[in-house]
Amino acid sequence: HSELDTAPDGLAEPGPGRPAGSTRSAIRSRLIPGSNKLDRHRNAVKPNAATISAVYVVTELVPKLSAVEKQVEKMICAVVNTSQVPAHIEHYTKLQAEFQLELTMIRMNLEHLLTRYHKELEAVVQDPRQDVLLRLDAFEATAIENAQQLYQRVQQLQQSG
Numbered sequence: 278h279s280e281l282d283t284a285p286d287g288l289a290e291p292g293p294g295r296p297a298g299s300t301r302s303a304i305r306s307r308l309i310p311g312s313n314k315l316d317r318h319r320n321a322v323k324p325n326a327a328t329i330s331a332v333y334v335v336t337e338l339v340p341k342l343s344a345v346e347k348q349v350e351k352m353i354c355a356v357v358n359t360s361q362v363p364a365h366i367e368h369y370t371k372l373q374a375e376f377q378l379e380l381t382m383i384r385m386n387l388e389h390l391l392t393r394y395h396k397e398l399e400a401v402v403q404d405p406r407q408d409v410l411l412r413l414d415a416f417e418a419t420a421i422e423n424a425q426q427l428y429q430r431v432q433q434l435q436q437s438g
Contacts, residue, residue: 327412327413327418328410328411328412328413329410329411329413329421330408330409330410330411331394331397331398331400331401331407331408331409331410331411332401332405332408334390334391334394334398334401334411335398335401335402336405338387338421338424339387341424341428342380342383342384342387342424345380345424345427345428345431346380348431348435349373349376349380349431350373352431352434352435353369353370353372353373353376356369357369357370357373372434376427379423379427380427382420382423383420383423383424383427385420386416386417386419386420387417387420387421387424389414389416389417390411390413390417393411394411397409397411
């Protein structure tokens, strides 16, 4: 496995009516419309040689991303709603905007990955022994690295808060 295959903890649940481990609807339901505009730019970028395990995407990456998103919202809302210090409120409001922007970029690129490898991911949901390595383009690889960094930032915030 590459270093992209080893993320800390964190992130998603399947959408309504989907079996546990189902990833496509969990990410797709939270994406911003129009993310396919990046497709023409992706084709101009030389594909990255990085790979990631399909099982890792289904069982770790997508669930952790969802969990981090919930942790961030819960944590920041709690601070903003209970703080009496305007500087704390402003700081955490800015952090919330940064996290939301980062999550949007990550979701857009994960949607691209989930769409490209839909068949492989569905096969792994049905039978984890069908695991394959998925080749990541540069945008997807960056999004996965950013998801790992985002998780680490959330962990640091929880420890300092």
